[in-house]
Amino acid sequence: MVEKYRSPNERFELDGADVAQQFLRKQRMPADRVEVVWDAIALHTNRPIALRKRPEIAMVSVGSGLDFAGNELEKIPSEILDDILDAFPREGFKKNAVDTMLSLCRTKPMSVLMHPFAEVGRRHLPDFAVPTVEDVLLAAPFAE
Template sequence: MDVTFGGSAGKDAYEHVRGLLHPAIFNHSIRVWIIANNAAAGLSLTTEECDALAVACLFHDAGTATEYDGPQRFEVEGADAASDFLAERGFEPTLRKQVWEAIALHTSPGIAERTGPLTRLVRLGVTVDFSGNVGEADKELLGLLRQFPRADIELVLGNAVVAQAVMRPSKAPAASWPGGLLAAHLANPKNPGVNEAF
């Protein structure tokens, strides 16, 4: 079964990030979309909201890409990039703000879950993909996810965030997820495996 990405903006986002993201991060972003879209089925989202959700999922780790490696935390850089991407396609500011929040808050447990539906869905997609708790009952969902192998995503994503933070520590404030990753790296810089704070 093929995976679709909302509407035209989602399709454009897929093509855009495919050329920018590490393959493991790209696959993870698609998996987040598959999980979030599946969970959104009972929420009566509009067609435009579904399209925006696809963009949010596909861009949620775009801040790790060289093209979007700016001075802010990777979550904020990705959120800014997605908002600009949607603005170029005529999306209204209100929906762009929802996408911005969904990406900027996706590493903020306890906050993301209590924000708008797009933020909750992106956070759900991220947490389910990292926990592996998809459940065996949904064979169709599992079939879609198997098309996009996880490929050491924890190692790859952790290393990408740390690599940016080592060069620019301001991207990793102490109380943030990037900050925790940076602190763990500095405490054990020769660790060849997954960052201990992941």
């Protein structure tokens, strides 16, 4: 999601996966391990698919869901959660995340086509013209 690493058109998940892949190749990490990292980052927002992949890929998805939305937060004992939040304070994460989603919607709107971030764009950006999945379906050039 970091602006420096954004491509002109790809989803943010692919931007992150591609940058990690480039970095790890420069570090001479074995190709099979690089592939696992790429898959984990690219799939981290698609939990149903990630959970069917290798444990490392599933864990990245589960962890990002916990960090982003608090999914299954109750499974972490409160004293451990307190230690984690002391060590890694959220420091405006929610506002920064929404601001970043809106930035993606403004700068590369088609990258959020059929992506949950499009809903943020629709809510906050008056001229946000990215079609919904229904719009895409109904515009398909097929007779009924």
